[in-house]
């Protein structure tokens with residue numbers, strides 16, 4: 001029976017289009033991994049830039065850790081972005097399928113056209129969003145594969161329409177689902193293994209310097225990075241061992257060097273920069289605008305510094321405060337060459353982030369290209385980030401690419417959203433660990449006051465009535481030389497052991513900074529200028 005009426009649209013077309021969209025996203029992930037070339041990344045960046053400030057602030061602070069899940073707000077944003085990217089690719093697939101049917105009916109050439117059109121449409125959309133046409137090819141392949149198998153499955157059972165069409169529709173759907181599943185699994189496996197390839201390359205160069213092939217094929221910039229950091233393993237190892245030795249021992253309390261460094265980013269998908277393609281330009285009100293390649297920068301010096309970072313959104317009892325040994329160059333070296341004339345600086349980064357602060361703070365700053373004895377990890381700003389002593393984490397710009405000297409103040413990314421997080425950190429003593437030692441109890445935590453330093457930590461075991469001095473860890477070494485000086489911007493640990501009163505009681509902690517100022521008692525949330533108040537914990541009988 002030949003059909004002369006216009007071809008009926010198969011009932012399952014919207015579902016096949018949806019499956020093609022899912023497969024296209026999976027295909028994109030297969031080649032791009034979790035990098036900005038992944039089709040979800042531009043959608044996510046768009047969401048971050050357009051969500052109302054209040055929603056973003058809510059996501060970062062309130063949802064920062066929600067239901068025990070770290071970065072819950074960001075995960076929500078990511079899920080939304082995945083959904084939107086899938087919807088977009090499904091929509092263009094649907095248009096492609098309808099167009100093929102409209103112009104070719106249910107002929108074999110129409111089926112072929114639908115495969116080609118869906119492939120082209122998903123590829124073009126992904127390329128348009130990411131700006132990476134070659135890496136987007138797999139998105140088109142994923143979409144096309146689903147339609148190809150679906151059409152093939154529909155065509156194999158028999159040629160007639162009418163009674164057979166329901167069976168054909170079912171086969172089309174099954175073929176589509178199976179292919180989407182296959183593309184999804186392969187995409188996931190390929191994408192996760194290609195993830196962060198650039199950083200992985202420099203790490204492996206670092207650990208295998210004797211492998212001439214690896215060194216040869218690695219970029220010269222990566223080689224320098226690895227060499228600079230690994231040249232003096234003994235120095236780094238010595239400092240790390242010293243930090244270990246100075247750490248106080250309380251069950252469950254992290255040492256003076258963090259094993260799980262917190263991470264705060266405006267985007268879920270971090271930049272994936274190559275050291276040999278990176279450069280830092282110094283612009284604006286300077287006598288000599290200059291630009292530095294990675295090789296040039298790392299050739300300017302290799303110093304090690306223990307530095308603590310704390311996010312302005314960290315609650316008094318939060319976990320957004322950590323310390324590591326960073327390797328890099330003092331920013332003053334660069335400032336001597338460019339001779340800044342302005343009063344402020346704007347640091348800009350590859351993820352579109354920007355933060356502004358006074359030039360005086362910049363003068364004391366550090367450009368880190370190593371962390372914990374290895375290259376700077378991707379999530380912490382690979383290949384280079386700023387470390388500004390004593391200031392909230394947000395001006396410690398990662399993936400930094402431009403340093404613009406300004407003649408006056410301007411607002412940074414978070415300040416445009418109402419935060420005041422460019423200044424010095426608040427003083428804090430955290431109460432993060434406790435253990436029972438037959439009849440006694442030991443409590444402990446970290447205390448940090450930026451460059452003011454921690455002078456004293458006091459503990460009350462009766463809810464703030466009476467106070468006693470806690471034991472403080474020795475200050476971390478400066479790291480720049482063997483002079484025995486202390487790190488200027490690092491936390492200390494404190495512990496206190498007392499006889500358990502045998503009834504419910506509340507332990508309260510407060511720190512005193514190097515200027516003699518006691519951590520303020522009034523409780524304020526993190527927004528807009530950092531949490532205040534004393535950490536406290538009630539222990540049951």
Ligand SMILES: Nc1nc2c(c(=O)[nH]1)N[C@H]1C(S)=C(S)[C@@H](COP(=O)(O)O)O[C@H]1N2
Nearest residue numbers: 262263264265266311349353393394397398
């Ligand atoms: N480029 C860039 N730099 C950035 C951020 C960012 O989102 N993008 N987040 C900032 C914030 S809010 C903090 S608290 C610190 C956190 O540094 P970490 O992720 O290495 O711990 O990085 C800062 N630098």
Ligand SMILES: [Mo]
Nearest residue numbers: 311312393394
């Ligand atoms: Mo932050």
